[in-house]
Amino acid sequence: MTTQTETPVKDRRAAKPVESDRSKAEARLGQKLVAPAIILMLVVTAFPMLRALYLSLFNYSLTAPDDREFIWFGNYAVALTDPLLWKTTGITVLYMVVTVAFELVIGFAFAMVMHRVIFARGIIRTSILVPYGIITVVSGFAWQFAFSYQNGFVNSWIPGLAADFNWFGETTPAVIAIMVSEIWKTTPFMSLLLLAGLAQVSEDMIEAAKVDGATWTQRLTRVILPNMRAAIMVAVLFRALDAYRIFDNIFVMTAGAQNTESISFLTYRQTIEQFQIGIGSALSVLLFLSVLVIAFLIVKIFRVDLADARQEK
Amino acid sequence: MxxxxxxxxxxxxxxxxxxxxxxxxxxxxxxxxxxxxxxxxxxxxxxxxxxxxxxxxxxxxNEQFRRAIFNSIGISLIATALSVIIATLAAYAIARLEFRGKKLVLTMALVIAMFPVVSLVGPLFDMWRAIGLYDTWPGLIIPYMSFTLPLAIWTLSAFFREIPWEMEQAAQVDGATSWQAFRRVIVPLAAPGVFTAAILTFFFAWNDFVFGISLTSTEAARPIPASLSFFVGADPFNRPASLLAAGAVISTIPIIVIILIFQRKIVAGLTSGAVKG
Incomplete structure (x- = not known):
């Protein structure tokens, strides 16, 4: 039995206004005002994406631009049958699942503390924004050097670990190091989103549960979490899609060595570093499609209603 | 206890x-x-x-580093200013006017916020080279604008919905001209929201790495994150760590200053646009 957060019944669309001159003028003004934003968003996304779709049908490399050749879906066949693509997709999904899970748990704990705390609120808010605001590349460097056995401190802080343990010498530790940087940087953002959701859970309800004899765990799982569902799901959706695009930390910390490469990194390497525009475009299209699939799955599985969450009905 | x-x-x-x-x-x-x-x-x-x-x-x-700081500040500020102006127009229309296509704008913003940036880099790289935008300031400003518009539009439209717009008419009834009513009543009410959107947009542009490394090739337009990552590249496992750390600290100072001054607004902006569950 879950109690949903109240959704305002505000259906302006139901009562269709009579098409007066005034409302027509309003519609025209509205469309004029959003036009620049739409055009700009389309120029940089839809147009290049269509172009990628077109170029992905060619065998086209910038190192030999004259040998451009139409090969239908050849690039897709090459990409999809290459185990490398599946390996990088697997590792990308791993980054996504692990980082979002940690961020959710730690972020929720932080949100609980921030929600309840009555002192030092300004200091906490300021500090929590520091990882959010810091450049991802800087975070990557900070953690790479922290994990480095030559100049870092992590090895000496973990009991039982050899002082010369090389975190970037093998896949597992390297992946952990990358995840740590990613989790450190984005947990604050998650905790702020969850804090906003927490603020909307009615105190009366929690109090009532307490009076009825609910334990702390019961209050958490039966009252607080169900009432925050919308906030949690939106936070998870945004962070998951963001984590799936992981690129900066990998570029800085390992440059894709030791099998730490993500799907974004693979795409980048093909297009920008190796000038393989044809196959790179095919990878771009596949990356875009996989993001759509993940978004669709999250929305379907967790029944996220984004319009609801935004009160935009 | x-x-x-x-x-x-x-x-x-x-x-x-x-x-x-x-x-x-x-x-x-x-x-x-x-x-x-x-x-x-x-x-x-x-x-x-x-x-x-x-x-x-x-x-x-280091000449390159100074140049990168200059590029980053210039590009981020211009992108922020333009993006916020365009987003303000759009958000005003979304919050205040009834028109067809409103839902389309919001959906489009949502899709773009989730777009895998790297998948655009290839085609943009190709296009920018063809039309001469490669390795220039506008070549980075344009993508930054497109990718910060969704966040700015959300934050602002959520904010504008809360503004008591009747006060504009009230002021006019009290004898203010429309311009006075706009300037003295609406602008002060809307300014904090616009400001918040500007800060978040600036953070995005300042943080960007993918466009920064792909669409530039020299110090003519290379921003700080890209410049830091290319700061001695030969052996990625033995970089001049302390020099890089100093560069990283310098590049973080503007962010810290903004956070110290505006922390309250940033938190409000981050949460108002994204979640109202």
Whole structure:
């Protein structure tokens, strides 16, 4: 039995206004005002994406631009049958699942503390924004050097670990190091989103549960979490899609060595570093499609209603 | 009492989480370069391995780094200003006017916010080279604008919905001209929202890395994150760590200053646009 957060019944669309001159003028003004934003968003996304779709049908490399050749879906066949693509997709999904899970748990704990705390609120808010605001590349460097056995401190802080343990010498530790940087940087953002959701859970309800004899765990799982569902799901959706695009930390910390490469990194390497525009475009299209699939799955599985969450009905 | 101790521990953990890595990078920036080359593990510089301000001096003397700071500030500010103006127009229309296609704008913004940036880099790289935008300021400003518009439009439209617009008419009834009503009543009410959107947009542009490395090739337009990552590239496993740390600290200063001044607004903006569950 879950109690949903109240959704305002505000259906302006139901009562269709009579098409007066005034409302027509309003519609025209509205469309004029959003036009620049739409055009700009389309120029940089839809147009290049269509172009990628077109170029992905060619065998086209910038190192030999004259040998451009139409090969239908050849690039897709090459990409999809290459185990490398599946390996990088697997590792990308791993980054996504692990980082979002940690961020959710730690972020929720932080949100609980921030929600309840009555002192030092300004200091906490300021500090929590520091990882959010810091450049991802800087975070990557900070953690790479922290994990480095030559100049870092992590090895000496973990009991039982050899002082010369090389975190970037093998896949597992390297992946952990990358995840740590990613989790450190984005947990604050998650905790702020969850804090906003927490603020909307009615105190009366929690109090009532307490009076009825609910334990702390019961209050958490039966009252607080169900009432925050919308906030949690939106936070998870945004962070998951963001984590799936992981690129900066990998570029800085390992440059894709030791099998730490993500799907974004693979795409980048093909297009920008190796000038393989044809196959790179095919990878771009596949990356875009996989993001759509993940978004669709999250929305379907967790029944996220984004319009609801935004009160935009 | 028990609860209070728990709170203190919780707060201490949050502060440690947020600030320890920052303290580390500052500490690292004071290790001397010879100590780094020879290897100097540990959180703080060892005795005699400190460098004073030498690393900062060296970074600042580096022409490429100064140029990157200049590029980043210029590009981020221009992108922020333009993006916020366009987003304000759109958000006003979404919050205040009834028109067809409203839903389309919001959906499009949502899709773009989730777009895998890397998948655009290839085609944009190709297009920008064809039309001469490659390795120029506008070549970065345009993508930054497109990718910050969704966030700005959300934040602003959520904010504009809360504004009591009747006050505009009230002022006019009291004898103010429409311009006065707009300037004296609406602008002060809307300014904090616009400002918040501007800060978030600036953070995005300042943080961007993918466009920064793909759409530039020289110091003509290369922003800080890209410049830091190319700062001596030969051996990615033995970089001049302390120099890089000094550069990283310098590049973080503007962000820290903005956070210190505007923390309340940033938190409000981050949460108002994204979640109202």
């Amino acid at each position: 028990k609860q209070k101790i728990g709170m203190v521990v919780g707060v201490a953990l949050i502060l440690a989480w947020c600030l320890l890595p920052v303290a580390w990078i500052i500490s690292l920036s004071f290790k001397s370069q010879t100590a780094i080359t020879n290897g100097s593990p540990g959180f703080f510089p060892a005795d005699g391995a400190g460098a004073g301000w030498q690393n900062y001096q060296d970074v600042w003397d």
